[in-house]
Amino acid sequence: MSSSEGQSIILSPVGKVQREILDPILRAIPQAFGFCARTIALLDGVDFAFDRTRVQYHSTPILKKLAMAAPPQALKVIAVTEVDLFIPILTYVYGEAQLGGKACILSTHRLRDALSPPKNQNIYLERVVKEAIHELGHTFNLRHCQDPVCIMHYCHSIKDVDRKNDQFCRYCKVLLQDELNRLEAGLQSQSQLDHP
Ligand SMILES: [Zn+2]
Numbered sequence: 001m002s003s004s005e006g007q008s009i010i011l012s013p014v015g016k017v018q019r020e021i022l023d024p025i026l027r028a029i030p031q032a033f034g035f036c037a038r039t040i041a042l043l044d045g046v047d048f049a050f051d052r053t054r055v056q057y058h059s060t061p062i063l064k065k066l067a068m069a070a071p072p073q074a075l076k077v078i079a080v081t082e083v084d085l086f087i088p089i090l091t092y093v094y095g096e097a098q099l100g101g102k103a104c105i106l107s108t109h110r111l112r113d114a115l116s117p118p119k120n121q122n123i124y125l126e127r128v129v130k131e132a133i134h135e136l137g138h139t140f141n142l143r144h145c146q147d148p149v150c151i152m153h154y155c156h157s158i159k160d161v162d163r164k165n166d167q168f169c170r171y172c173k174v175l176l177q178d179e180l181n182r183l184e185a186g187l188q189s190q191s192q193l194d195h196p
């Protein structure tokens with residue numbers, strides 16, 4: 001293994017999140033980014049982010065707390081929650097990420113839209129995985145992509161989510177690889193510092 005051994009991506013459920021939601025994300029992370037993924041609950045809850053007027057949770061303070069709670073070996077942290085998230089300029093968000101930073105969050109709340117139960121659990125899980133990898137993509141410095149089928153495409157609606165596939169387009173793949181190389185170089189100098 002390379003010097004990145006030991007670095008992993010933490011999947012942090014917030015509140016009750018079903019195992020069947022977490023497992024597909026855990027499987028998708030190494031495929032997308034080449035790092036192993038582990039589940040650790042880093043936050044007790046997100047009540048501190050609750051907005052009484054909107055009856056939703058503000059995602060930005062959650063990201064800050066998440067980044068602070070991350071253990072040193074966590075390269076990135078993704079929180080998964082069932083509560084409805086917002087940022088002040090938008091009615092709701094599927095998630096939010098620190099661009100090129102450590103933390104991101106995904107809400108499953110709106111991803112059930114337009115699925116009449118018990119209709120297709122697979123579509124729901126595909127949406128969850130797409131948006132999880134999308135948010136993590138931002139932490140690897142990827143911005144929104146114009147390609148409507150690229151996983152980094154910004155989705156206004158659940159139709160947009162269903163239309164895009166679960167892969168990075170060629171262009172985003174190159175950008176991601178650049179970032180991974182950059183991180184690898186950084187991790188190497190880090191490990192040299194750790195083990196002179
Ligand atoms: Zn995005």
Ligand SMILES: [Zn+2]
Binds near residue numbers: 171172
């Ligand atoms: Zn793309």
